[in-house]
Amino acid sequence: MVATQDEIRRAIEALSLEERKSLMWLARQLVARIGVLAGGREDEDFVHEAIEATLAGSRPWNKKYSMRDHLRWVIRSEVSNHAQHHNSQRYQEPILVSSLNSKDEEDIDNEVRAKTADDFRSALPNPEEELELKRREIALDKIKCHMAALLGQHSMGEKVFQLQIEGLSGPEICQRLKITKPQYAVYNMQIVRATSKIRKRNLEGLL
C-alpha cells in the first residue's frame, strides 16, 4: 500500500487550498503550543519538512489514508520530535573548574581518582525544563477542569478523555470501561467537539 514517488507528488499537488491552509494552520498552532522548544522554527518549516520527508520516503505514505491525514500525522510527529530533541540539546551543564583540574592531576601523578559529584550529570531537571514542565502542568490541570465541565463531571465522556490523555488506545479504553467501539466513537467525537469549544473560547490561552 506504500505509494511511489510519482503518486505521492500527484496526491500532494491535488490537495485543495482549504486542505493546505488547514495543514499550515495545524503546524502554526502546534508550534505555538511547544513554545520555546520550537527553537525559532516556524509553521512553514514543519510543513516543508513533512512534504520533503514524504517525497523522500523517510515518512512513507500508506495509500489507505488520505494525503491530508498523512501530512497531518507527519507534521504532528515532526513538531513533537523537534521539541523533544531541542529540549535535550539546549541545556548543557557548565564544565566545572574542579573537573578540569582533576584531569591535570590525573596526568601528573597518574593516580586512580575516585569519582566525585562533578563527574555525573545532575538528575535534576534544568531550570528551563522545569519552567516548561510547570507551564504544561498548569495547562493540563485547567484543560481537565474545562473538559469535566463540558463533558460532565464523572461522566463516561470525561472518563474516556482521562484515559485518552493517560495514553490508552481506543481498544484498551473500550476494555477498561466495558464500552463498545461505536460507543467509544461517540465519546471520542464529544471530546473532539469539547476540545474545539475550548479552542474557540480561547480559554486563558490554554489551547
Place this chain on the structure above:
Amino acid sequence: MKSKTKANDVWSQYERLLDLEAEAIMNLSEEELDEEIRGSGLDPQQFGQRATRVFAEALGESAHHALAESRQTYQKEVTSLKRDRLSLPTSMKDKLQLLKACLAHHHYLKPAVLTGQYRKLSDMTPADIDSLLRQLYVLGLLKFKKP
C-alpha cells in the same frame, strides 16, 4: 524518582492533548478555519496564499533534488563510459559507417536509435554518434563480423 515519573506523566499527557487539538483543527469546517485565522489577526486569503507558496516551494525543491540526483547519475555513467579505452574511427564518415554496420547486424537496435528525434543517422550530431558508439562498445555490440 517520584517527581521524575510525574514529569514524564505531564510531558506525555500534554502530548496526548496536542493530538486532540490536532484532531479538532483538522475537523474544522472551511468557515470555522477562516474565522479562527481571522481571530488571530491574520487575513485568511493571505494565509492561504502563504500555504500555497510553502507547498509549491517544497514540491519544487524536491523536484530540484530529483533532477540533481539524475544529473549526478548521468555524469557518473558518462564518466564510466569515458573511462573505457576505445579506439573509434577518426572521421565522421567512418564512424557513421561503423554505426550503420552495427545496426545492420543488430536489427533490433534500430527502433531504439532511430527515433522521432533522429530519423536518419546523418541527423545525429558528432557528439551523439560518439556517445552512441561508446555505449554500444560497452554493451559489447561493436564486436561483430563486418560484412
